[in-house]
Amino acid sequence: MIDFYCVPTSNGQKIAILLCELGLEFNLIKVNRLAGEPPSDDYLKINPIGKYPSIIDIDSKNKKTTVFETQAIAQYLIEKTQLLLPKKIEERVNSHIWANAVSSGLTPLLGSQYYVQFRSKTNLNEINDWFLLEIKRYLQAFDKRLETNNFLAGDNISYCDVMAFPILFGSVKRLPDDFNNYNNISRWLNSLIGRPSFRRGIEIAKF
Numbered sequence: 420m421i422d423f424y425c426v427p428t429s430n431g432q433k434i435a436i437l438l439c440e441l442g443l444e445f446n447l448i449k450v451n452r453l454a455g456e457p458p459s460d461d462y463l464k465i466n467p468i469g470k471y472p473s474i475i476d477i478d479s480k481n482k483k484t485t486v487f488e489t490q491a492i493a494q495y496l497i498e499k500t501q502l503l504l505p506k507k508i509e510e511r512v513n514s515h516i517w518a519n520a521v522s523s524g525l526t527p528l529l530g531s532q533y534y535v536q537f538r539s540k541t542n543l544n545e546i547n548d549w550f551l552l553e554i555k556r557y558l559q560a561f562d563k564r565l566e567t568n569n570f571l572a573g574d575n576i577s578y579c580d581v582m583a584f585p586i587l588f589g590s591v592k593r594l595p596d597d598f599n600n601y602n603n604i605s606r607w608l609n610s611l612i613g614r615p616s617f618r619r620g621i622e623i624a625k626f
């Protein structure tokens with residue numbers, strides 16, 4: 420059984436969808452804390468950064484494996500199950516590339532841009548414009564990739580599609596229209612939302 424510490428954000432949705440797609444049983448621990456509230460001492464023993472999501476995988480002999488950082492959780496789960504991990508080396512490398520583009524590029528850029536535009540009390544228009552330009556570079560690259568590939572790694576769905584879906588399905592919606600007008604991304608989103616695990620994962624992490 421996997422204890423899943425989930426927040427109602429795109430990072431929570433990535434792991435929720437992945438657990439559903441992989442058919443793994445989990446115990447959902449919903450965390451709906453206000454940003455800035457200090458994490459508890461007990462939670463800091465699980466994730467020393469105090470961020471979410473995290474998982475604790477408990478095996479039949481009660482051996483516990485704790486994993487935090489969304490990308491590391493995803494890699495742990497696909498290695499454990501050997502699912503959503505392409506067999507062909509080229510597709511496998513591409514799956515890691517596009518998953519990392521989401522976790523180390525698009526996600527922190529969108530999070531920082533949100534702070535600059537909606538939370539900061541200082542006028543940071545120039546910095547906001549810079550974030551928007553950077554986000555657009557990623558969206559253009561994702562759209563171009565999907566022009567010649569059904570899925571981000573190639574012909575088949577793999578874990579990088581799960582990692583990219585919540586951001587491109589939800590978070591980008593708050594940006595101006597031209598950030599949402601990518602035909603290849605739209606085609607790919609429509610094909611993924613047809614999968615029950617994707618719909619279930621989004622619902623699980625929307626509380």
Ligand SMILES: N[C@@H](CCC(=O)N[C@@H](CS)C(=O)NCC(=O)O)C(=O)O
Nearest residue numbers: 426428430455470471472488489490
């Ligand atoms: N690099 C981390 C980022 C995690 C992160 O920023 N989580 C947010 C929710 S998406 C969070 O825990 N926010 C509450 C806080 O910062 O205290 C990851 O990929 O898991």
